[in-house]
Amino acid sequence: MIKRPHFTTVKAYGQTFTSVDYWRPYIEHVCSTERLGIVQSCVAGLAGTNPVFIVNDSLVLKFFTDLFGSDSHQVELAFYKDIQPKLQAPTPSLITHGELFNPADDKDWHCPYIVTTRTEGMSFGEVKLPTRESQIQAALFSARVLQAFHDTTLSTEGVLGALWTEFEKLLSERRNVIRSSIQKLPVPVQLRTDLLERLETITLPYDTTTTPKLLHGDLNRDHILGQICEGGRFDFTGVIDFGDVKVGDPLYDFVPLHLGLFGADKSLLRIFLDAYNDSARKSKDFAERAMNYTILYESDVLTELFEEHEEWRTISNLLDLQDSLWGI
Numbered sequence: 001m002i003k004r005p006h007f008t009t010v011k012a013y014g015q016t017f018t019s020v021d022y023w024r025p026y027i028e029h030v031c032s033t034e035r036l037g038i039v040q041s042c043v044a045g046l047a048g049t050n051p052v053f054i055v056n057d058s059l060v061l062k063f064f065t066d067l068f069g070s071d072s073h074q075v076e077l078a079f080y081k082d083i084q085p086k087l088q089a090p091t092p093s094l095i096t097h098g099e100l101f102n103p104a105d106d107k108d109w110h111c112p113y114i115v116t117t118r119t120e121g122m123s124f125g126e127v128k129l130p131t132r133e134s135q136i137q138a139a140l141f142s143a144r145v146l147q148a149f150h151d152t153t154l155s156t157e158g159v160l161g162a163l164w165t166e167f168e169k170l171l172s173e174r175r176n177v178i179r180s181s182i183q184k185l186p187v188p189v190q191l192r193t194d195l196l197e198r199l200e201t202i203t204l205p206y207d208t209t210t211t212p213k214l215l216h217g218d219l220n221r222d223h224i225l226g227q228i229c230e231g232g233r234f235d236f237t238g239v240i241d242f243g244d245v246k247v248g249d250p251l252y253d254f255v256p257l258h259l260g261l262f263g264a265d266k267s268l269l270r271i272f273l274d275a276y277n278d279s280a281r282k283s284k285d286f287a288e289r290a291m292n293y294t295i296l297y298e299s300d301v302l303t304e305l306f307e308e309h310e311e312w313r314t315i316s317n318l319l320d321l322q323d324s325l326w327g328i
Helices: 010-014 020-033 069-086 132-151 165-177 179-183 189-201 250-260 266-275 286-296 301-308 310-314 318-326
Strands: 042-044 052-055 059-063 094-099 112-117 213-215 224-228 234-239 246-248
Touching: 020 042, 020 052, 020 059, 069 094, 069 112, 132 213, 132 224, 132 234, 132 250, 132 266, 165 179, 165 246, 165 286, 179 189, 179 301, 189 286, 189 318, 213 250, 250 266, 250 286, 250 301, 286 301, 286 318, 301 310
Parallel strands: none
Antiparallel strands: 042 052, 052 059, 059 112, 094 112, 213 246, 224 234
């Protein structure tokens, strides 16, 4: 009987969640239970939120822990079962899923897992000094991917049903928790004041009379894979990580893309929008709505922006920041 994985603190979890030695008994247990063969090789996937391992170079095994796993497991499993088979984008497919422990036996966390096929390649974030050509191709590839997500037909039922409820809840929660981070930003006082005032007055940035769309939720440099070919060209092979998939406004998906893949380079954003069915771009309030989602995005992208781009810290007010980021 394997011992239940347990972490008393986030720090303790962080020290072990990518450890093959720690997780190998659980990996072997899953492969034996699911008849996936003997574990001959095993390496940790790119560090994210939950433990991910590439087994025998052919399959990916993801565990969902009690610290971060409940919501993301439900979402990711729903994505693979209900969405992925009809999604017109290169993504892994589900092999099997289960739990390390029987949830009927006790009330402790049962540690669910998902096993999928492996998408070949490295993440675009691992490419050192990507060429301009590969950056442009990343913009074009991501346009095709997000178009496929946003065009996918959803039912009105299930975890990923076409309803605004969960998206509205997310934005409301973010409004409550982001305030302290804004107060700590290393920017001029006026910009902090403007951001806090916008936070108090933001209305829903989307039209609730429209039908919400399927969102990847976190399409950034780490979640787009490919292979470096002759001449430094990066051939894109697929997209990974669906724990943040949600249903909502497609414009929300532009935030991790622009800040996390394009590095806030508006020339790449324009290339993306030219390839994407960019009706949102044509609206008069595009920049304002995109800025609102930048403020409310589920991870603190503003802090990351100012940490990675020192030159942005000199922007003195919100309208200038909004134009610098999203004015196209």
